[in-house]
Amino acid sequence: MTAQILDGKATAAAIKSDLTVRVAALKEKGITPGLGTVLVGDDPGSQKYVAGKHRDCAQVGIASIQRELPATATQEEIEAVVRELNEDPACTGYIVQLPLPRGIDENRVLELMDPDKDADGLHPMNLGRLVLNEPAPLPCTPNGILTLLRRHGVEIKGAEVVVVGRGVTIGRPMPLLLTRRSENATVTQCHTGTRDLSSHLKQADIIIAAAGSAHLVRPEDVKPGAAVLDVGVSRSAEGKIVGDVHPEVAEVAAWISPNPGGVGPMTRAQLLVNVVEAAERSVG
Numbered sequence: 001m002t003a004q005i006l007d008g009k010a011t012a013a014a015i016k017s018d019l020t021v022r023v024a025a026l027k028e029k030g031i032t033p034g035l036g037t038v039l040v041g042d043d044p045g046s047q048k049y050v051a052g053k054h055r056d057c058a059q060v061g062i063a064s065i066q067r068e069l070p071a072t073a074t075q076e077e078i079e080a081v082v083r084e085l086n087e088d089p090a091c092t093g094y095i096v097q098l099p100l101p102r103g104i105d106e107n108r109v110l111e112l113m114d115p116d117k118d119a120d121g122l123h124p125m126n127l128g129r130l131v132l133n134e135p136a137p138l139p140c141t142p143n144g145i146l147t148l149l150r151r152h153g154v155e156i157k158g159a160e161v162v163v164v165g166r167g168v169t170i171g172r173p174m175p176l177l178l179t180r181r182s183e184n185a186t187v188t189q190c191h192t193g194t195r196d197l198s199s200h201l202k203q204a205d206i207i208i209a210a211a212g213s214a215h216l217v218r219p220e221d222v223k224p225g226a227a228v229l230d231v232g233v234s235r236s237a238e239g240k241i242v243g244d245v246h247p248e249v250a251e252v253a254a255w256i257s258p259n260p261g262g263v264g265p266m267t268r269a270q271l272l273v274n275v276v277e278a279a280e281r282s283v284g
């Protein structure tokens, strides 16, 4: 078997095309959605991701507001930028690019954001709303993964899903989305404390690998016919992306997301969805 591709690039392009129409309709009502980004430091990966987010904004007609601070920025300097974006009427939604440099209290920064402008769905109020089943912007990568599966017709309802990783942007919120009544999946969350990862992976209909550990998921661990989403990013000595999923998994799985070209573009598309939905809410 050779797996079919969960094509994030093409799916994100379709989402952006739909958003272009919605943004134009908002502009006719006098609303221009504006995405703000706060980038602290000079991590090349973060710089690339933020640049991609602003490229996407330009494509669909969303205004861009960029704030950059040096790696030496203090907690107070970062918080001042967050306060400024909270007050800026041109900024209808924004994100703080993670991770922040060592020594910065990330949670304090996220808590300071106006939850109504939280385009990432990572403010504690919005994560709480997700737990309580209340409307909230959804975290971009988990929601991007669900959209990718749905648009390719992969059955989520009743599926045994293994999520590998417990980070704030993916691993923690992913099971919250998957276990809503609308998805009805059964989820096992694995992490560095899991004794026998392989035994869990072998049971999974869907594997979401977000550990950041190169080629962690191997072909012998995957049930034939499973859908495998590769979210992890490690870098080779040449700077190339190495995912969490071994390339030979494609010989066993029915569906696989490429990396790059799978979940990354979907993360960016869902961010734009959150920005546009917030602007639409503001006009009723």
Ligand SMILES: Nc1nc2c(c(=O)[nH]1)N[C@@H](CN(C=O)c1ccc(C(=O)N[C@@H](CCC(=O)O)C(=O)O)cc1)CN2
Pocket: 045, 048, 049, 050, 052, 095, 096, 097, 098, 099, 120, 140, 141, 169, 241, 259, 260, 261, 262, 263, 264, 265, 267, 268
């Ligand atoms: N505030 C946030 N910070 C971070 C998030 C997040 O959702 N919100 N997630 C990740 C990084 N991330 C989003 O910011 C992100 C990762 C990857 C991509 C992407 O388009 N990747 C491309 C490859 C790009 C490359 O060549 O390096 C792909 O997969 O095709 C976009 C966004 C951590 N921080």
